[in-house]
Amino acid sequence: MKKEDSYLTIRIRKRPWYAWLFWIGWLLFVLFWLEVAVGSFKEYEYRAFYISLAVFLITLIGGILVWLWGIIKRGRMSLS
Amino acid sequence: MSNKIRRRDFLKYSLAGGGAAIAGRFSSPLDLARGGDEKEGFEHPWWVKELDKPVLPIDDTVYKRFDPEKNVFGSFVKYVGIERAMKLRKINRERTAKYFQEKRPGYRLEDRALADAAWVLSNTGGLNRGLRSWTRLFARRPEERGVEKYQGSPEEAAQLVKAAARFFGAATVGITKLDRRHIYARERGKEIVFKKVDEPYEDDKKIVIPDKCKYAIALSVQMSLDNLHCYPTAISSAASSLGYSRCEFLVGALAEFIRGLGYVAIPSVNDLGSSVAIAVDAGLGELGRTNRLITPEYGPAVRLAKVITDLPMACDKPISFGLLEFCKVCKRCAEACPSKALSFKDEPDFEVQGEWNNPGHQAWFENAPECLAYWQESTSGCSICLVVCPWAKKDKTMIHSIVKASSAKFSSLDRFYTFMDRAFGYGEKRDPAKWWYLDLPEYGIDTTMGKE
Secondary structure, rough: HHHHOOOOOOOOEEEEEEEEHHHHHHHHHHHHHHHHHHHHHHHHOOHHHHHHHHHHHHHHHHHHHHHHHHHHHHHEEEEE | OOOOOOOOHHHHHHHHOOOOHHOOOOOOHHHHHHOOOOHHHHHOOOEEEOOOOOOEEEOOOOOOOOOOOHOOOHHHHHHHHHHHHHHHHHHHHHHHHHHHEEEEEEEHHHHHHHOOOOOOOOOOOOOOEEHHOOOOOOOOOOHOOOOOOOOOHHHHHHHHHHHHHHHHOOOOEOOOOOOOHHHHEEEEEEEEEEEEOOOOEEEEOOOEOOOOEEEEEEEEEEOOOOHHHHOOOOOHHHHHHHHHHHHHHHHHHHHHHHHHHOOOOEEEOOOOOOHHHHHHHHHOOEEEEOOOOEEOOOOOOEEEEEEEEEEOOOOOOOOOHHHHHHHHHHHHHHHHOOOOOOOOOOOOEOOOOOOOOOOOEEEEEHHHHHHHHHHHHHHOOOOOOHHOOOOOOOOOHHHHHHHHHHHOOOHHHHHHHHHHHHHHHOOOOOHHHHHOOOOOOOOHHOOOOOOO
């Protein structure tokens, strides 16, 4: 077995500082609304629960789409 | 009260991205590590300010001891007229019967039985009766134990009393020098007087409080928001009744504790004097648009009680958490009030609505007879104003603490918060039939709320 095969390698793409800031902000925002959704459910505040769940899901899906779009864009650029 | 922040608050605000700014409130890394000072359990949240005087002023030339005969319960018929009072009674009787027949949720036999049962302890007491006895019930005095009466410092005494009060069920406790103007002028037709005597007593003509009783302990107990949300039904009314019953036990037990230390203690719930005025002086909260106490921790969802004593204690100060500015723009309670009994004025003033208000202090005065008339029509009280208040929250999500803290610090956001409170559906009525199937904690309240 080759030596490199014994290790898992995590590769983190280099990004400008403002991109990191954006993703940290996105993560905090998503976690915040998840916490609000869970808390509202515990409080039996169902409208607050549905609104915060919707904000959470939209933000989560939006972030994932932006991430996927970045991957696709980079893939196209490397092909051309 | 220090400005130190508590562990739970720190975690919340750290998560919200404000950790660095808030960490600056800790005086040292050691302080951060232990999460504040030793007395953190008796402190309000860090965004509550202490003041030398209550936010809403008293006009000393006008403010006097109130005659509770004038309050709305004592003089309802006089205020609304005999004809309307009879009509309301008829409506009450007819609707009660109709709701029973329809088996309307919130007004069924089981709902009514719950509300009545929750009064059980409160109904055993009264001024100088039952657990509210002005003399000892079972407490052994220090001399019976062969020791001197308690001799700790006022600070130590305050700490003991607060710890005991919490143990007996108080949500918050504050101590103030007794302003005698908050004590009613009379009760049960007898004049209440202060005299140089050792023990409080009452005879056929007067009720006597010893001159030496210079301190008042203000107490609040939480009411179940899950019950109050089922307004205006017997389920919501049960929250009030249980609150009163818990107050009955609380003041009775605390008075016995103080007597056990060798001092005089006069327990009181709604009798004897204005619990709201004493609570404002003792820093439990501020006077809101409802002309009732609103606390930073539980909003208006509390019942109040007090114990008057001669035990020297360190006093607390009145507080402000931006409620005055908030109430000016919010008006949710006034809009939701079905009897339109609450004031819509932008600013509080000294203008009373009627004899049921005690003049001489600035407030948003309420039309109490209209409020009580609605109680008759609904057949089971109301409590809508308590629930729609944006300060009444169960605090199971950090967003409430963030909103409360930022409202206390930046009043310019109050209008936005009021709008969002509505948009999120807070304060909406819930189905009383479903209350029976909720998995609620003891007394229907979270006793750790505001204290972790």
